[in-house]
Amino acid sequence: xxxxxxxxxxxxxxxxxxxxxxxxxxxxxxxxxxxxxxxxxxxxxxxxxxxxxxxxxxxxxxxxxxxxxxxxxxxxxxxxxxxxxxxxxxxxxxxxxxxxxxxxxxxxxxxxxxxxxxxxxxxxxxxxxxxxxxxxxxxxxxxxxxxxxxxxxxxxxxxxxxxxxxxxxxxxxxxxxxxxxxxxxxxxxxxxxxxxxxxxxxxxxxxxxxxxxxxxxxxxxxxxxxxxxxxxxxxxxxxxxxxxxxxxxxxxxxxxxxxxxxxxxxxxxxxxxxxxxxxxxxxxxxxxxxxxxxxxxxxxxxxxxxxxxxxxxxxxxxxxxxxxxxxxxxxxxx
Amino acid sequence: xxxxxxxxxxxxxxxxxxxxxxxxxxxxxxxxxxxxxxxxxxxxxxxxxxxxxxxxxxxxxxxxxxxxxxxxxxxxxxxxxxxxxxxxxxxxxxxxxxxxxxxxxxxxxxxxxxxxxxxxxxxxxxxxxxxxxxxxxxxxxxxxxxxxxxxxxxxxxxxxxxxxxxxxxxxxxxxxxxxxxxxxxxxxxxxxxxxxxxxxxxxxxxxxxxxxxxxxxxxxxxxxxxxxxxxxxxxxxxxxxxxxxxxxxxxxxxxxxxxxxxxxxxxxxxxxxxxx
Numbered sequence: 001x002x003x004x005x006x007x008x009x010x011x012x013x014x015x016x017x018x019x020x021x022x023x024x025x026x027x028x029x030x031x032x033x034x035x036x037x038x039x040x041x042x043x044x045x046x047x048x049x050x051x052x053x054x055x056x057x058x059x060x061x062x063x064x065x066x067x068x069x070x071x072x073x074x075x076x077x078x079x080x081x082x083x084x085x086x087x088x089x090x091x092x093x094x095x096x097x098x099x100x101x102x103x104x105x106x107x108x109x110x111x112x113x114x115x116x117x118x119x120x121x122x123x124x125x126x127x128x129x130x131x132x133x134x135x136x137x138x139x140x141x142x143x144x145x146x147x148x149x150x151x152x153x154x155x156x157x158x159x160x161x162x163x164x165x166x167x168x169x170x171x172x173x174x175x176x177x178x179x180x181x182x183x184x185x186x187x188x189x190x191x192x193x194x195x196x197x198x199x200x201x202x203x204x205x206x207x208x209x210x211x212x213x214x215x216x217x218x219x220x221x222x223x224x225x226x227x228x229x230x231x232x233x234x235x236x237x238x239x240x241x242x243x244x245x246x247x248x249x250x251x252x253x254x255x256x257x258x259x260x261x262x263x264x265x266x267x268x269x270x271x272x273x274x275x276x277x278x279x280x281x282x283x284x285x286x287x288x289x290x291x292x293x294x295x296x297x298x299x300x301x302x303x304x305x306x307x308x309x310x311x312x313x314x315x316x317x318x319x320x321x322x323x324x325x326x327x328x329x330x331x332x333x334x
Numbered sequence: 335x336x337x338x339x340x341x342x343x344x345x346x347x348x349x350x351x352x353x354x355x356x357x358x359x360x361x362x363x364x365x366x367x368x369x370x371x372x373x374x375x376x377x378x379x380x381x382x383x384x385x386x387x388x389x390x391x392x393x394x395x396x397x398x399x400x401x402x403x404x405x406x407x408x409x410x411x412x413x414x415x416x417x418x419x420x421x422x423x424x425x426x427x428x429x430x431x432x433x434x435x436x437x438x439x440x441x442x443x444x445x446x447x448x449x450x451x452x453x454x455x456x457x458x459x460x461x462x463x464x465x466x467x468x469x470x471x472x473x474x475x476x477x478x479x480x481x482x483x484x485x486x487x488x489x490x491x492x493x494x495x496x497x498x499x500x501x502x503x504x505x506x507x508x509x510x511x512x513x514x515x516x517x518x519x520x521x522x523x524x525x526x527x528x529x530x531x532x533x534x535x536x537x538x539x540x541x542x543x544x545x546x547x548x549x550x551x552x553x554x555x556x557x558x559x560x561x562x563x564x565x566x567x568x569x570x571x572x573x574x575x576x577x578x579x580x581x582x583x584x585x586x587x588x589x590x591x592x593x594x595x596x597x598x599x600x601x602x603x604x605x606x607x608x609x610x
Contacts, residue, residue, distance in 0.1 A: 078511075
């Protein structure tokens, strides 16, 4: 089980209110990602759930029981830290065994679980090494192994991949997703990387300044962002925002069009502009178009074969049914 | 070319380092050499560096005249006792300052350090009177307490610096893993802090061993450590440089040997906080 409910939870550090009253329910077995720019309170929220910070007011319930004042050790949650937080003076085996030792699991069972975790995480050959002798990815696996053997009711991940290089990050992302499919345990994952959020989450919670901006599945957030902030945060490259006359034609204060919803042409189109930087990814090319009279830069995703160079004129046509309309408050409307 | 410059610089650096090292060590070397000379050779002008008749006579006289063993034992008890007592008091203090700091923690640390800026002689009189009233003048326990207090700020500072370097997330991980405060301290913090505690211990044994002001002023015969042993060979008996040197050599030998064997720990202790 692993159903976590936050009920009007607030957190202040001195006079600074980091989390205003916040309600959130995380269902058993869900993979929930807290995402937002740095300083949005996502890590604080995770630490409140973990019990590493005390809530200022409100209630946290885990599986229906009030856990607001329980120490971290009693919440049956396991956490994976950004810095891995392995015990440097212990071997990998002892690191993984530590939570079981604390819980008084008998030696035979400990051994069984360590071996199972090591096998699942490709750590069997490294069990007698110290954390200092491992690579970043291996360290992160040890941290995950240490979390798994506790058989927690939920896993908490605090930006676990941000210290890894790009290739490894993609690998670990898959591994964590697979782990979730296998264990079917609740996972709460904090990241500032919207790609991680989109690819891993069942449910994304977008946070800004401690407020929940929107909660929903990745595609819900992508297709129907509640406001400009969510629209700009989810999706890569970022959504283009256009104000002024063009927006007014749509009866909106601002309209938003994703780079992948604009067609580019060398000959004709609704708008025109000059190609600034063209970023070639191989499969796709991102064109940064200037002088369109719409916004300073319009980003367009085109096919990798599309050949226009710096300074060339390009014609752009948006897919009308994919245009998002926002009112003066930045809220989206149909 | 670049390589040549680096090599030249290396040679210069090495030469300078050796020069400074020898300069610092020279008085000790001179003391040791003098301890093997006769009294006449010890005050010869011009001084004789190596070409003298080596003799152990001074050591024999010193051993005969004073009870070296008693002084040595007093030094061990006072230096060891004050350090251990200091560590016992400083560990929880440094712990709380490093891991549960309050707004005043920095102020308290600075205030503690400021006590080291006070000239010791400024508090000699009150402490002397206190010692008389409490009946601990010329007692080992009295010196243990005083030296512990004298060095406590340094012990707390050193331990605080070491503890600060232990990442908070590791302690939080232990908490998440189900460790109680006691288990966190026993299984995680202490093993991680052992190198720091060892360096602190070592440095303070040396500081306490060499401390002369309080040991000379607060002892007479019973609790006198090796510093008093050296002092007993200075002025009152006239200028017996060779014997004074022999006594000094005997007094510093134990700590010199200890320091030699624990150089690595000591260097890390002396540069605490400076090197990550």
